[in-house]
Amino acid sequence: MNVIEGNNVSKKFQLFHEKEQTLRGYFVKKFRKEGSRRVEEFWALKNLTFAVQQGEIFGIVGENGSGKSTLLKLICGILRPTEGELRINGNIAALLELGSGFHPDLTGRENIYLNASIIGLKKREIDDKFEEIVRFAELEKFIDTPVKNYSSGMFVRLGFAVAININPDIVLVDEVLAVGDEGFQKKCMEKFNQFKKESKTIIIVSHGLDTIKDLCTRAIWLDAGELKVEGPPAMVVNQYLEEVAEREEREFKARNDQIRKQSKKRWGSGEVEIRDLSFHDKSLEEKATFQTGDQLFIKLTYFADQEIPNPVFGIGFFRDDGVYCYGTNTAIDGYDVGVVKGEGEIWMECDRLVMLPGHYFLDVAVFSADGKRTYDLLHWIYSFKVSSAKLDKGVFLQEHKWHDSLSAQERTEVKEVQR
Amino acid sequence: MIEYLKVLFNYRELIKNFVKRDLKVRYKNSILGFFWSLLSPLLMMIILTLAFSVILRIKVDNYPVFLLCAILPWSFHSSSLTFSAHSIIYNDPLLNKVYFPREIFPISSVISNLVNFFFALSVLFLFLAVFKIKIGLAILMLPVIIAIQSIFILGLSLLVSWSTVFFRDLEHILEVFLSFWFYVTPVIYPTSMVPDRFIHYYFLNPMVGIIKSYRNVLMYNHLPALNEILYPIIVSIVLFYVGYITFKKYEFYLVERI
Numbered sequence: 001m002n003v004i005e006g007n008n009v010s011k012k013f014q015l016f017h018e019k020e021q022t023l024r025g026y027f028v029k030k031f032r033k034e035g036s037r038r039v040e041e042f043w044a045l046k047n048l049t050f051a052v053q054q055g056e057i058f059g060i061v062g063e064n065g066s067g068k069s070t071l072l073k074l075i076c077g078i079l080r081p082t083e084g085e086l087r088i089n090g091n092i093a094a095l096l097e098l099g100s101g102f103h104p105d106l107t108g109r110e111n112i113y114l115n116a117s118i119i120g121l122k123k124r125e126i127d128d129k130f131e132e133i134v135r136f137a138e139l140e141k142f143i144d145t146p147v148k149n150y151s152s153g154m155f156v157r158l159g160f161a162v163a164i165n166i167n168p169d170i171v172l173v174d175e176v177l178a179v180g181d182e183g184f185q186k187k188c189m190e191k192f193n194q195f196k197k198e199s200k201t202i203i204i205v206s207h208g209l210d211t212i213k214d215l216c217t218r219a220i221w222l223d224a225g226e227l228k229v230e231g232p233p234a235m236v237v238n239q240y241l242e243e244v245a246e247r248e249e250r251e252f253k254a255r256n257d258q259i260r261k262q263s264k265k266r267w268g269s270g271e272v273e274i275r276d277l278s279f280h281d282k283s284l285e286e287k288a289t290f291q292t293g294d295q296l297f298i299k300l301t302y303f304a305d306q307e308i309p310n311p312v313f314g315i316g317f318f319r320d321d322g323v324y325c326y327g328t329n330t331a332i333d334g335y336d337v338g339v340v341k342g343e344g345e346i347w348m349e350c351d352r353l354v355m356l357p358g359h360y361f362l363d364v365a366v367f368s369a370d371g372k373r374t375y376d377l378l379h380w381i382y383s384f385k386v387s388s389a390k391l392d393k394g395v396f397l398q399e400h401k402w403h404d405s406l407s408a409q410e411r412t413e414v415k416e417v418q419r
Numbered sequence: 420m421i422e423y424l425k426v427l428f429n430y431r432e433l434i435k436n437f438v439k440r441d442l443k444v445r446y447k448n449s450i451l452g453f454f455w456s457l458l459s460p461l462l463m464m465i466i467l468t469l470a471f472s473v474i475l476r477i478k479v480d481n482y483p484v485f486l487l488c489a490i491l492p493w494s495f496h497s498s499s500l501t502f503s504a505h506s507i508i509y510n511d512p513l514l515n516k517v518y519f520p521r522e523i524f525p526i527s528s529v530i531s532n533l534v535n536f537f538f539a540l541s542v543l544f545l546f547l548a549v550f551k552i553k554i555g556l557a558i559l560m561l562p563v564i565i566a567i568q569s570i571f572i573l574g575l576s577l578l579v580s581w582s583t584v585f586f587r588d589l590e591h592i593l594e595v596f597l598s599f600w601f602y603v604t605p606v607i608y609p610t611s612m613v614p615d616r617f618i619h620y621y622f623l624n625p626m627v628g629i630i631k632s633y634r635n636v637l638m639y640n641h642l643p644a645l646n647e648i649l650y651p652i653i654v655s656i657v658l659f660y661v662g663y664i665t666f667k668k669y670e671f672y673l674v675e676r677i
Contacts, residue, residue, distance in 0.1 A: 013675060077518030080671045094517055101513045105444045114440055117433040118517055 001089070003170055003201045004052040004075060008084035011045040011070050011225075044070040046225045047084070054169075055199035059216035059233050061209065061240050067225040068205045072172055075203065090169025090201070091120065104148035108139055108158055111147055115162045129165050136187065137161035157184060164191055170201045209237045268376035272311050272340065272366045275301040277382045292357065292388040292397055296350040302366060302376075307341045309369060315348060316363035317355070318380065325355060325395055327363070331371065354396040357388045420660065423667060426520055433519060437527035441502075442534060456535045457542050460490050471607050479609055481550050481638070487543050488634045489606040495536040496572055496626065497597045502528035503576035504583045504590050507673055514674050521670045522663065525580035529573055536565075547637065555640030564632045564643065567655055571625060574658030577666045584673050605630050625651040 045067045052058045060068050073079045074086055076094045101118055102111045112133055116126045134143050137157045147155060164171070192215075195202060206212055212219055212233050219233040221240045229236050281287050282295040290296055300313060314329030330337055330346075337346065365377040427434075446452040464486050472482040479485050503525035507514065510524055547554060583589045604626040605613075613621050621627060628651040632643035 073515075078515065078674055101516055103440055103444060105447050106440060110440070110443070114436045117430075117436045118513065118519060120430070120433070120519065122432050 001054045002051045002087075003054050003089050004050075004203075005087045006048055006050050006084065007086075009045060009048040009074065009081045009086050010043060010083040011067075011074060011079060012082040013042045013044055015040040015042055044225050045074070045081075045222075048222075048225075048227055050220060050227065050230065052201060052203065054201055056218055057196065057202045057204065057216045059212035059219035059236075060203065060205045060222060061212055061219060061237060062222035063244070065224075066222040068222055069174070070225075071222070072174060072203070072205060075170075075172060088170070091166075092170045092172060093119065093163045093166055093168035094172040094174075102147050102155065102159065105146055107146050108134075108137075108143040108150070111158070112162055115159075116166060119163075119166055121166060125166075129167075133158075133161045133165045136165060136191075138184070153181070160188065164188075168200070170203065171195060173202065173204045173206075209241065213237050265381055266376070266378050268366075268374045270376060271306065272302055272304045272308055272375040274364055274366060274376045274378055275303050275343070277301070277362070277364055277378075279382075279384045287384075289385045289387060290353055292353055292355065292386055292390070292392075294353050296353045298348040298350070299345060300348070300364065301343065301345045302340070303343045304340045307339055308375075309339050310337055311340060311375065312367040312369060312371060313337065313346055314363075314365045314367065316365075318361045318363065319355075319395065320359040320361060320383075323395060325360070329365075329367075331369075353386065355386050356392055356394055356397060357386050359383060359385050420663065423520070423522075423663065427522070427526070430519055430523060434523055434527050434530065437523065438531045438534065441527065441531035445531075453538065456538050460487065460494055460539055461542065463490055463494075467607055477608055477612070481552065484543075484546050484550050484552060484638060485609075485634065486607065487546055488637045489604075489630045491536060491539045491543060492568060492630060492633050493601065493604065493606050493626075494539075495532055496568070497601070498535075499529045499532040499572045499576055500579055500593060500597065502532060503580045504593055507580050507584050508677060511677050514677060521673060522577060522580075522666050525576040525666075526573065528580075529569065529576050533565075533569060543637070552638055553640065554637075557636040557640045557642050560632075560636045560643060564629065564636065564648075567648070567652055568629050570659050571629070571651065571655035574655060574660070574662035577662030578658070581666050581669045581673060584676055585669075600624070600626070603627075622647070622650065625654045 048071070060071065062068050070079065072094070074081055075088065076092055077088070101115050103114065106114065109130075112130060113123075113126055116129070116133075117123075121129075134140055137154075137160070139154060139158060142150065142154065147158070150158070192202070202215075204212060204216060216233040218231070219236040220227055221229045221236050223243075229239050276299075278286050278299050279288060279290070280297040280299060281290065282297075284297060298315065300315075302313075304311075312329050312331045314327065314331075316327035317325040319325055361380040361383045363377065363379050364382065366375045367373060368375065442453070446455065449455060451458065464483055467486050467490070468483050471477045472479075506524040506528045507521065514521070544554075579589065579593065583593075603621070603624055610618075610621070610627065610631060628643075628647040632648050635641040635643050
């Protein structure tokens, strides 16, 4: 039996760019006859045809803005399709924004009755389930306290307990299986499995793709409001992941090309291309802000079309006011890069960062071995910040000591240290 | 229309709970609690008696009771409309979470004000006794008049509640309009003081017939005059129908426009 059946479901939203929810705005527009000009139409869902059978655990994946929430709202009846038909058989428990129907000034008890009647229960039915709801939410002691005094965990637990204990035919879950502490989560999963056994229909929307793979029996992938793939969850999730990775790669390329186009910031012949650069701390975690004296790693990712013997990688540090603080390259340091081809990375390790607080920009470049040809140069694109608790002034931290007088002996000691 | 009312009947439990919530929340954080619903019309009565009976010297017997008979239905009227205008915007979080017929918001606002009105009526009966005004058989018509006024208010509330979502200015306009309406309704003066040349236009206001009928059954032991009450009845039914149909027409745009 199909509990949910959608035929060519489409949903259009109107985006109002100007606030025209005032009478004046309305009349002004009527008179100028430009009412339609500022309204933009947006199809959140386009021609969606699908069916969910009783007992299925149905997963929906898709990027933000792909229409997942719109679909859930259509299924709950909060929205109506602009075109097409959506049929629902059975009552629904929607685990969306738990507890949003609670009134802060009312007690837990009063809110249970209010919330359960919103879902459509009669008083007698609520009376029957009341004990169980309170027990499930573990709120026996606080049930006559106004919910504004509840902790956020108690609040969510109560919302979940009400929604899940009304014996629905269809359960909608939107990223909320991870509520409360571990014990409560375990209880939720038990309830969930019980629903499974009772062959209730469950619809899950999640960014946790593993959840979808593990729990669902079937899944769909929504892409910009359209159904892209439908089938076994593992297949759908894998295809979705592939596409997301591809998309990210494409976006990355587009961004790089754009940077190259802004010729003032990047130039070069392109045989070796600098793909990315990132800053890392001593545990190799990526960071953008460091302290004077910290250990700093700079990771440079490159890509070479063809075999290039011994390219020279160089990095220059500039303070944001243009002061050229330091510059070096692999040739100066006598570091042999070897022959490069394809994607690779090179790391620069700075033991102690000597720069004083400020915003530092980098020139990053890769040259031919003889230094005559610039393969790629990125000017002031990457930057990091330095902060410090000390008040030293200037560009870099000069190592130093203070003395009231230096005896001959102390001076020799210092000399020895220097040697 | 009948279908809508049937569905609504299935949601009676929810309406009951919304009304309970409204009443509880309204008085929960005040010391005098629900006595405010009795106290505020009394205070208004005292102020208006001072202004219009003592200072402006309107000649009406038992002026405080005369006032109270009109103030109570009037505050039922004005606070219902004000509450309904806010009801949908105020319940925004619920609107986005679950579906139930949206007219429940304005309807339960009106009902909670009706409950308040009932409490306040008990004070009125106390005053009737104090002023030694005898209650006659005409009082049996009181429920009918309350029913007519309630239908009138429901119709208006349905209209006001959805249109406020689309035009937020209405909240402010409503406030001004209600104070205008107050003065063209015989709350502080008897209709006999209205100049003859205006009287036909005057009775176009349905509240005139309704307030007069309240006074007739409560103070004077008269049945409501048919020519006075027929017009409000017709207006109420038409308004209720129009209000309900337009509400249902725009119901699903509310959540998108809020």
